[in-house]
Amino acid sequence: MLRKLYDWVIAYSARPSAPWALGIVAFTESSIFPIPPDVLQVPMTLARPEKAWEYALIATLxxxxxxxxxxxxxxLLYDSLGQWLINLYGYGAKVDTFRAAYAHYGHWVILLKGLTPIPFKLVTITSGFADYNLFWFVVLSVITRGARFFLLAALLRNFGPAARNFIEKRLGLVTLGLFAVVVLGLLAAAYVI
Known part of the structure; x- marks a missing residue:
């Protein structure tokens, strides 16, 4: 099943709609969706390394x-939708701590959390809730998300054939590793923040 899914994503990346799917996943991951865009960006870039920068730009924007x-x-909606989303992901008890961190380290919170596997939606919703400066929020989001997606693109573009070979030979192990990174990110957000 895993091999079929991987082969489907690799084949899908050749379709004209693939960049749209990447954009939708990246967009929704920043506000409501739990799956990071890397899940699409990696196989799409492995399948079409010449589009690595385009995919990174789509994911960033x-x-x-x-x-x-x-x-x-x-x-605007923290008391209803925002609080529900934060609680859905198990971060309700951490919001006040996260909000207090903005008072002292706002720039660093956005820069560091945007690079990690900690869900970016936690950063975005809390930034609005904490009334963080919108201009700086956008600037820092462009920097941190751009760094994440363009670094990934550079690595895949330079090491893509070797990475693809490694992934295809050890697909189960790589999937388990990616799953572990996501789970560790969620645990870090729940217990470290």
Missing amino acids: SSVAGGLVGYAIGA
């Missing part, structure tokens, strides 16, 4: 645009 929706949820 879509993630920042979705981040603005997350920010709006936190700023």
